[in-house]
Amino acid sequence: MVKSIEKWQFGDFQTPDELAREVVETLIANHEISPNFIVEPSCGKGSFIRASLDRFPHAKVIGLDINELYVKEASLSISDCPNSENATISRSDFFDTDWQALISNLFDNILIIGNPPWVTSSELSILNSQNLPSKSNFQNRRGIEAITGSGNFDISEWMLLQYVEWLSNREGTIAVLCKYSVARKVILQVKQKSGNRFSSYIYSIDAKAYFGASVEACLCIITTQADSNTDCKVYADLKSEQPLYLIGERDGSIVRNTVKYEQWMHLAGRDLKYLWRSGVKHDCSKVMELVRIGDNLFQNGLGERASLEEDYLYPLLKSSDIGNSRTIDYRKLVLITQKSVGEDTSIIKNTAPKTWQYLLDRQEYLINRKSSIYKNKPLYSIFGIGSYSFKNWKIAISGLYKKLNFCLVKPLDGKSVMFDDTVNFLSFETEEEAKFIFGLLTATPALEFLDSTIFWDEKRPVTIDILRRLSLEAVAKELGNLEDYMQWMDSIDRPMLR
Numbered sequence: 001m002v003k004s005i006e007k008w009q010f011g012d013f014q015t016p017d018e019l020a021r022e023v024v025e026t027l028i029a030n031h032e033i034s035p036n037f038i039v040e041p042s043c044g045k046g047s048f049i050r051a052s053l054d055r056f057p058h059a060k061v062i063g064l065d066i067n068e069l070y071v072k073e074a075s076l077s078i079s080d081c082p083n084s085e086n087a088t089i090s091r092s093d094f095f096d097t098d099w100q101a102l103i104s105n106l107f108d109n110i111l112i113i114g115n116p117p118w119v120t121s122s123e124l125s126i127l128n129s130q131n132l133p134s135k136s137n138f139q140n141r142r143g144i145e146a147i148t149g150s151g152n153f154d155i156s157e158w159m160l161l162q163y164v165e166w167l168s169n170r171e172g173t174i175a176v177l178c179k180y181s182v183a184r185k186v187i188l189q190v191k192q193k194s195g196n197r198f199s200s201y202i203y204s205i206d207a208k209a210y211f212g213a214s215v216e217a218c219l220c221i222i223t224t225q226a227d228s229n230t231d232c233k234v235y236a237d238l239k240s241e242q243p244l245y246l247i248g249e250r251d252g253s254i255v256r257n258t259v260k261y262e263q264w265m266h267l268a269g270r271d272l273k274y275l276w277r278s279g280v281k282h283d284c285s286k287v288m289e290l291v292r293i294g295d296n297l298f299q300n301g302l303g304e305r306a307s308l309e310e311d312y313l314y315p316l317l318k319s320s321d322i323g324n325s326r327t328i329d330y331r332k333l334v335l336i337t338q339k340s341v342g343e344d345t346s347i348i349k350n351t352a353p354k355t356w357q358y359l360l361d362r363q364e365y366l367i368n369r370k371s372s373i374y375k376n377k378p379l380y381s382i383f384g385i386g387s388y389s390f391k392n393w394k395i396a397i398s399g400l401y402k403k404l405n406f407c408l409v410k411p412l413d414g415k416s417v418m419f420d421d422t423v424n425f426l427s428f429e430t431e432e433e434a435k436f437i438f439g440l441l442t443a444t445p446a447l448e449f450l451d452s453t454i455f456w457d458e459k460r461p462v463t464i465d466i467l468r469r470l471s472l473e474a475v476a477k478e479l480g481n482l483e484d485y486m487q488w489m490d491s492i493d494r495p496m497l498r
């Protein structure tokens with residue numbers, strides 16, 4: 001147990017020799033890398049050092065790791081390697097190492113290679129670990145938040161950004177195994193900060209097979225070697241010679257497939273009428289979500305039965321329902337206590353006394369909701385609610401599922417359907433309008449445009465921001481349906497103008 005926590009806090013996944021060798025072969029075959037100096041900043045048991053000594057016989061190799069035992073093992077393991085005299089392996093904590101001094105002693109070309117720790121800052125704080133950068137600004141996060149834009153970040157992201165700094169006025173290449181999401185974030189930041197100074201490449205690797213880890217991982221290469229196209233090329237695996245697609249920055253956002261995006265970029269734009277929303281947020285499913293067990297009789301997530309008026313109960317479809325196209329029936333109902341955010345809830349006392357009593361009896365659960373959004377709000381407040389929630393027809397898509405599965409959702413038992421807050425939706429007064437927009441959204445141009453922008457490895461790939469980038473007006477025009485679109489446009493209200 002102690003050992004596994006140790007491994008966890010040091011993000012310890014040792015690279016098999018076979019994979020390290022394949023990485024080095026890819027660097028030589030596809031990128032003609034020929035370094036004079038090689039640095040492995042967290043070398044572990046030394047697989048990248050052995051592979052480098054073997055294939056880069058003239059390079060000087062420096063390996064460092066925080067773990068004394070690994071340093072000894074790596075040093076022993078190279079004694080039989082050719083050119084072992086070229087390597088120096090020593091114990092050092094990455095965060096205490098004087099990298100400026102070390103790097104300034106090396107001349108071009110430098111190869112920074114390896115597999116930095118696989119651990120996030122929030123995991124480290126759960127473990128109460130000190131394995132974090134510069135105690136001064138890192139522990140209170142400000143420094144890293146400024147760099148990564150987030151309170152929780154991968155330690156490898158921070159390290160990679162350091163490696164890029166080392167190459168800010170040197171020629172060289174970074175080649176590391178990391179999460180695909182880390183590679184993407186770093187490449188975007190490098191692009192924003194350094195323009196076209198670096199070229200970048202991502203090769204997918206099978207993390208399950210090599211590390212037993214269920215994560216999308218890759219070899220990320222960032223190099224000062226020029227490439228005519230500075231978009232990041234993404235390859236299926238280390239043996240591929242042709243990229244699957246190119247990631248790049250377009251219209252201020254990073255898109256997954258620049259070629260496809262450019263084919264459909266005329267569909268980008270804010271839609272004036274149709275505004276994507278996310279479902280209801282209440283953070284208290286045990287009380288707010290119920291199953292019908294009889295006439296006006298319901299059971300909540302605490303296993304308690306209650307007789308309630310129907311007034312505040314609505315059919316609920318969750319991400320799993322929408323993701324699996326289960327829309328003609330519902331399992332649960334949700335208590336919708338407000339028609340708009342911040343609305344006074346005390347009227348429930350008169351309009352539905354049993355519902356009021358039900359909430360009152362369980363108010364400790366609602367008052368103790370952690371999120372600060374509920375502070376200083378009327379009792380039993382919910383979020384993600386407005387007049388749009390009560391329109392009868394909806395088009396919904398789960399933010400969590402890795403497919404563009406739009407569902408047309410009709411009212412159930414005469415009431416508009418509500419969704420949980422991981423579902424994104426548009427709403428409509430009439431079936432005809434909903435069906436018209438559904439036709440636009442599920443047509444190839446709209447699907448290909450959206451697909452080109454979505455990173456499917458994200459935990460929540462289909463975001464409101466992405467959906468809002470598509471102009472349905474432009475799709476209608478593309479499909480020759482602009483006149484019909486304009487008729488709907490002229491009809492009812494326009495949320496963007498409110």
Ligand SMILES: C[S@@+](CC[C@H](N)C(=O)[O-])C[C@H]1O[C@@H](n2cnc3c(N)ncnc32)[C@H](O)[C@@H]1O
Nearest residue numbers: 010013014015042043044065066093094115117
């Ligand atoms: C994912 S493993 C990879 C090891 C090696 N690079 C490889 O590819 O097999 C991460 C390594 O980072 C080392 N490590 C963790 N925190 C470190 C730190 N603060 N300074 C230096 N090395 C560290 C761990 O001991 C571990 O060997």
